[in-house]
Amino acid sequence: MSSNANVTAIDSKKPLSKQELITANIKLLIEQLEAGQSDALTHYLTAMSRFHQYSFGNVLEIARQMPTATRVAGFWTWKNMGRSVNAGAKGIRILAPIVGVRRKKKEEAEKDITKQNERVLLGFRNAYVFDVSQTNGVDLPNLHEVSGDPGDGIERLAGFLKDKGIQLVYNPNIAPALGMSYGGRIAILPGQSKAETFATLVHETAHEMLHKAERRTATTKTMRELEAEAVAFVVGKAVGLKNENTSADYIQLYQGNASLLAESLEVIQHTASVILAALEPSIETEDGVLATDAQPEGVAA
Known part of the structure; x- marks a missing residue:
């Protein structure tokens, strides 16, 4: 399928299923990589860092339609924040859930009056969201005031590891390695800057979460390292660290196989989201899935 055909399919006014959306975007990304657009994957990883509260499919959609997007929200959310969407601005199409209520039978409701109705998908x-660059109005507070400083991220991540039963130690004997993951234990080389320590700790945490079980045997060493580094890239970007190492090496995540690329991106998204959730409330969250405030049309009035 040609790239143009993929774009047409994705841009269709008919809502796609989540899996159709992901498949179409993965195919488009592979075509971009094959065409030598080595920055395409970096755009997708950057989008994951900015929109980690969104579903995997919607992250891909935002990255495809507006790689430069930094903060998105629905039309009325921007209104409530004191900003207006610029006239003629083209919305970023995402999928929003339609949620209904399934009423329980009277007999069931009487058994437990606190659970009378059930929300069902x-x-x-x-639905359409707009980037902050497409709006005007009152200034927004910076999501992250610091650059190159993870704040209390190291302490929060250490607490997360402790809760998971993973031991964290600082050991100079692992040099020249910056960090090591042993399965239930992480060693970090002391003497690194806070930013380097945080990035290394995220990288090794990703290994613990992704590569110490059955998935290890299903991945190559190169892919495991790239997945862990991609998670560190996504999380580091989200907390405001400067990361200049966004090289074309990420293209190696694509191993000539669409399903492998899709799996890697999906596990990167999930793992980064879990780590970022462990760092809250340091990180301001976005709207999540916008089911009620999104502009019904794709162009602002």
Whole structure:
């Protein structure tokens, strides 16, 4: 399928299923990589860092439609924040859930009056969000005031590891390695800057989460290292660290196989989201899935 055909399929006004959306975006990304657009994957990873509260499919959609997007929200959310969407601004199409209520039978409700109704997913609909660059109005507070400083991220991540039963030690004997993951134990080389320590700790945490179980035998060493480094890239970007190492090496995540690339991106997204959740409330969250405030049309009035 040609790149143009993929774009047409993705841009269709008919809502796609989550899996159709992911598949179409993965195919498009592979075509971009094959065409020598080595920055394409970096755009997707950067989008993961900025929009980690969104679903995997919607992150891909935002990255595809506006790689430069930094903060998105629905039309009315921007209004409530004192900003207006610029006239003529083209919305970024995402999928929003349609949620209904399934009422329990009277007999069931009487057994437990606190659980009378049940929310159920009925499907998905097209919704539109807009990047902050497409709006005007009152100034927004910076999401991250510091650059190159993870704040209390190291302490929070150490607490997360402790809760998971993973031991964290600082050991000079692992040099020249910056960090090591042993399965239930992480060693970090002391003497690194706070930013380097944080990035190394995220990298090794990703190994603990991704590569110490059955998945290890299903991945190559290169892919395991690139997945862990991609998670560190996503999380580091999200907390405001400067990361100049966004080289074309990420292209190696693509091993000539669409399903492998899709799996890597999906596990990177999930792992980074879990780590970022462990760092809250240091990190301001975005809207999540916008089911009620998104502009129904793709262009602002």
